[in-house]
Amino acid sequence: MLLRRVYKQHRWLASHVKFLSTQKSSIDIKVDNDGIAILNLQRPPVNSFSMDFLKELSKSLDFVENNKITAMILTSAFPRVFSAGLDINEVYKPDAVRFKEFWTTLQEVWMKLFGARFITAAAINGQSPAGGCLMAMSCEYRVMIKGTFTIGMNETSLGLIAPTWFMELVKNTINVRDAEYAFTTSRMFTPEEALKVRLIDEIAADKDDAIAKCKRFIKKFDEITPSARINTKMKLRGPAIKKLQNTRQEDTEEIYQLVIHPDTQKVAIFQLYSSPVSANPAIITGYDPMEVCIENCAQCKKMLGAWFEGQLCAESCIKYRGKMIPDCENYASISPFLNKL
Numbered sequence: 508m509l510l511r512r513v514y515k516q517h518r519w520l521a522s523h524v525k526f527l528s529t530q531k532s533s534i535d536i537k538v539d540n541d542g543i544a545i546l547n548l549q550r551p552p553v554n555s556f557s558m559d560f561l562k563e564l565s566k567s568l569d570f571v572e573n574n575k576i577t578a579m580i581l582t583s584a585f586p587r588v589f590s591a592g593l594d595i596n597e598v599y600k601p602d603a604v605r606f607k608e609f610w611t612t613l614q615e616v617w618m619k620l621f622g623a624r625f626i627t628a629a630a631i632n633g634q635s636p637a638g639g640c641l642m643a644m645s646c647e648y649r650v651m652i653k654g655t656f657t658i659g660m661n662e663t664s665l666g667l668i669a670p671t672w673f674m675e676l677v678k679n680t681i682n683v684r685d686a687e688y689a690f691t692t693s694r695m696f697t698p699e700e701a702l703k704v705r706l707i708d709e710i711a712a713d714k715d716d717a718i719a720k721c722k723r724f725i726k727k728f729d730e731i732t733p734s735a736r737i738n739t740k741m742k743l744r745g746p747a748i749k750k751l752q753n754t755r756q757e758d759t760e761e762i763y764q765l766v767i768h769p770d771t772q773k774v775a776i777f778q779l780y781s782s783p784v785s786a787n788p789a790i791i792t793g794y795d796p797m798e799v800c801i802e803n804c805a806q807c808k809k810m811l812g813a814w815f816e817g818q819l820c821a822e823s824c825i826k827y828r829g830k831m832i833p834d835c836e837n838y839a840s841i842s843p844f845l846n847k848l
């Protein structure tokens with residue numbers, strides 16, 4: 508078996524992966540007995556893509572490529588989230604230079620993953636919105652575990668427009684009509700729905716089963732000449748990579764302009780302050796009534812949970828330009844956003 512032969516050559520890797528698996532590392536790499544690298548993403552709390560995390564992912568992909576490992580499976584070390592996509596902290600009030608470096612890094616990682624010479628598969632073991640979905644879609648095979656998790660492109664709900672290369676990728680994976688509907692409406696798919704439109708390839712019972720199914724896919728290539736596989740993949744994927752290589756600056760500028768748009772920033776601040784830790788109306792950057800209003804919405808959402816329509820509250824802040832700031836302890840001020848009463 509081809510994979511077994513390759514593994515013999517790379518048995519020593521098990522001892523060499525430690526440098527990527529230190530306690531501080533956000534990615535744990537293990538090369539199994541078949542010579543397949545399993546990348547467990549473990550950046551708390553939700554594997555969101557910060558600049559550092561992307562750089563680590565980039566190094567991990569280099570590691571797999573440079574050591575001529577035949578296949579890689581991407582999965583999450585967390586039980587409920589595969590990846591939450593872009594780290595909102597990179598998007599909220601971004602510094603222009605840093606954001607552009609961030610986006611350039613992201614483009615690089617995507618090109619490495621999408622254009623990897625090794626076989627790639629994703630064992631999606633939890634929520635996978637936006638960038639999390641893109642990461643999985645960039646692999647050659649996707650297995651998602653059953654449950655209440657969803658996957659999809661929710662960028663428009665955040666005021667964002669997905670990059671063109673992401674749209675192209677989705678259009679080439681599911682049909683154009685489903686892609687347009689999913690992108691424009693920010694539709695999130697259950698595993699069953701995702702399978703129906705071929706956003707994913709299989710459903711698994713749990714993470715172990717998902718990894719086993721990914722391995723079964725990888726094993727198919729035992730019977731295929733490696734150079735034929737690689738060159739075919741490159742022929743199919745090369746043009747999309749070349750297209751991005753030729754338009755990287757425009758892509759970065761377009762996303763930056765989108766991210767700094769006030770409407771996107773309002774959504775970003777709402778997401779950020781939805782965290783119980785950071786929800787502190789006293790910490791604000793200058794007095795912007797709309798900002799205070801949205802922060803308070805996030806605070807009330809944390810206090811009242813499903814009873815409180817946080818997004819509706821934030822939208823009302825934008826609509827009335829922060830003139831009606833909700834006070835979570837004042838029933839009258841929050842009653843328009845309470846449900847189930």
Ligand SMILES: CCCCCCCC/C=C\C=C\CC(=O)SCCNC(=O)CCNC(=O)[C@H](O)C(C)(C)COP(=O)(O)OP(=O)(O)OC[C@H]1O[C@@H](n2cnc3c(N)ncnc32)[C@H](O)[C@@H]1OP(=O)(O)O
Pocket residue numbers: 552553555556587588590591592593594595596613616617620634636637638639641642645661662665667669670673778779781782783784785
């Ligand atoms: C190939 C390489 C990678 C390529 C990436 C390409 C990306 C570019 C392409 C497309 C562009 C995409 C745009 C985006 O990705 S924007 C981000 C979109 N993400 C979301 O909208 C997800 C928001 N989060 C959630 O929906 C949930 O948190 C969920 C992931 C479903 C998990 O839910 P749950 O288990 O209930 O956990 P909590 O909501 O309580 O969250 C736990 C803590 O995690 C923090 N969090 C959540 N999401 C993010 C995030 N995106 N960035 C930073 N932090 C995040 C949340 O605030 C909680 O924090 P704390 O514990 O402090 O309260």
